[in-house]
Amino acid sequence: MTTVRDATIALMRAHGMTRIFGNPGSTELPMFRDFPADFDYVLGLQESVVIGMADGYAQATRNAALVNLHSSAGTGHALGNLFTAYKNRTPLVVTAGQQARGILPYEPFLYAEGATEFPRPFVKWACEPARAEDVPHAIARAYHVAMTPPCGPTFVSVPVDDWDRPCAPLTPRRVASRAAGDPALIAEIAEALASARNPALVYGAGVARDGAWDAAIALAERHAAAVWIAPFAARNPFPEDHRLFRGFLMPMRDRIREALGGHDVIVTVGGPLSLYHVDGEGPHLPDGARHFLCVDDLGSAACAPAGDAVVADARSFLSALLDGPAPEARTPPPPAPPPPSLDRTSLTDAWLLARIAALRPAGSIIVEEAPSSRGAMHDRLPITLRDGFYTCASGGLGHGMPAAVGIALARPGEKVIAIIGDGSAMYAIQALWSAADRRLPISFVIVNNRRYQALHGFGRLFGLAKPIGTELPGLDFCAIAEGQGVRATRVDNIAGIDAALAASFAADHPTLVDVQVAQGA
Incomplete structure (x- = not known):
């Protein structure tokens, strides 16, 4: 007898979704009964990390990634990075557990009320199938909708007792949707x-x-x-x-x-x-x-x-x-002016980014979530290779570290350099554990100015002499990293930066370099 689980696993295999990103809860466990040997479950220690990893993986593979969350609580934790995936135009199929159908009328423990409404408006389509046997078809539709431009996340809520119900096999379909314009x-x-x-x-x-x-x-x-x-x-x-x-x-x-x-x-x-x-x-x-x-x-x-x-x-x-008409001969525009000279007396973010540019291995991939250093990155760290850069389109924080993990999984053997602000890092620091668990060659470089630097710049726009709640003293990123299995080094001067970066870039496992940069104005 084919079950809902059997039909769904076969469908996922046909669409190349054999890597599942998740953080399991009680209402999801039956989905993974007799978990197939050709599937890979990537564990994240918090649901926002799970979505971020899947986002990076889906962007790097250009195929929808499957995410498994835990009813309302797990979906709630994931919403920040679900918003980012929506803005990134990343194809994701997000599943979440629901309590058993037989007890839903009684508002049971850990059920999801209005499960399909909760992740909106940051999913393109959401469904809780009316019958157990409709689950594979719902996931198939979720895949095709996620992959149709503009790509984005979709959501399917699945009651816990649906997975073992009988179900007819589902034949995979192809849906082509590339738009050529007028x-x-x-x-x-x-x-x-x-x-x-x-x-x-x-x-x-x-x-x-x-x-x-x-x-x-x-x-x-x-x-x-x-x-x-x-x-x-x-x-x-x-x-x-x-x-x-x-x-x-x-x-x-x-x-x-x-x-x-x-x-x-x-x-x-x-x-x-x-x-x-x-x-x-x-x-x-x-x-x-x-x-x-x-x-x-x-x-x-x-x-x-x-x-x-x-x-x-x-x-x-x-x-x-x-294919259009050829232009007349034109004089090329003048070259762009060079950036200003670097300050060589202190360890600024501009100096750090210039040294990353000089020392990065050929073909390395940059993942960035350091908003206050983005201008310095534009000036000092040119991105020159196809698919060589990923960042967050939403403006929310907590995407960069887990996205680096997902990209490293999608592009094995390639060096990933994740440039992360100290404030940004604390939104999804558990991603370090997943990087260590998979022994991924990621260099996490923390641009540590010991505060939410971007808010100081915005404070001046609003006439604030000193924004409140922006100082971050006392964070020990080396201790946090070592506690999750990632080797770490702290640098607080120009003399030590090259050796620390070179060692990190040469490593075949995850490392973290905590760079104590000078604070901006």
Whole structure:
């Protein structure tokens, strides 16, 4: 007799979801009866860590990852990183246990009331199947919805007694959903680019998600166009050492106008141009500029404040532009100015990031969650390789450390360098245990300024002389790491930084370097 569990396991195997990320509870245990030998259960010590690991793994494999949570309590713990996965456009199939159907009318212990409503709006689809035999079909639908652009998490609540019920086998299906966009508007954009006097391309994370790295480079070179990175891009869409690269757009209306001033045609691909972080006034674009936007979801296209928009995947869109008319000969834009000289008298975050750039192994992957050091990272740590960078698209904290674990699992043998702020690290520090348990070659580098540095900068915007609740004295990251099985070193001076980083980068197991950087203003 085929059971719900048998049918579901076969379905997951067919879709390549044989690695399950979870933190088990009582209502999930029957799912794993006679756990198959070809499946791998990745344990996280807290549910937000579980989602973060699955997020990194799914991004790196470009396939949905399966997550198993514990009813309402576990889902609640996971919501912060579920929000981040939603903003990252990461395909996840999240399952959560529910109490037995026979006692649900009595509001039993550890049941989930309104299970499908709880994770919304940060899942694309949610379901608690009406019958046990509907569970495999619900998980199949959750997979296809998660993998349909714009990708994102889905959620299925499964009563504990469903797994052993009889069920007919389910034949796996394929669902193709790549959007090519409107040909007439794409042809108009191609013509505008070809006839532009001074075009600019703005690339977002969607270029990386859609595997459009080569097409993005080819389009820029064909049109001799300046290339900018869209505000808060969570992936690297273009090599930052390329002669046409101009930098990162700030999430402020006036700064975007200033950076793009002088360009007559601006084409944004793979992410919004208008992802602002502070309020602003005036036009959204420089005077006289035409703007065209390509994103993979109608919502982002519809809410854009200016310009015409195409709903399409980045690779199809860029390929269509490359098939368009050839431009006239253009003089390439002038090179971007170099960053200011480094302060060589103290261990700043800029110095640390410059040394990471100099010492990192070839082909290493950067995972970042150090918001107050992002400007220094842009200046000092160029990302030059396809799929070489991952960060958090939501602005929430607690994603970077577990995401590094998931990425290392997805890309075995490659060095992962996780650059994490001290404040950020404490949101998901249990990820260190999972890294040690799997003996993953991750270098966790803590940018330790002993406070929530980013809030000091925002405090000045709001006229606060000294923000409250922002100081973090006394955290011993080496002790925390060693207690979870990760070797750790503390550095508090320039003289010691190179040796500590080099030893960490050479290790074939997880290590942590706690770098005590100078505090900013």
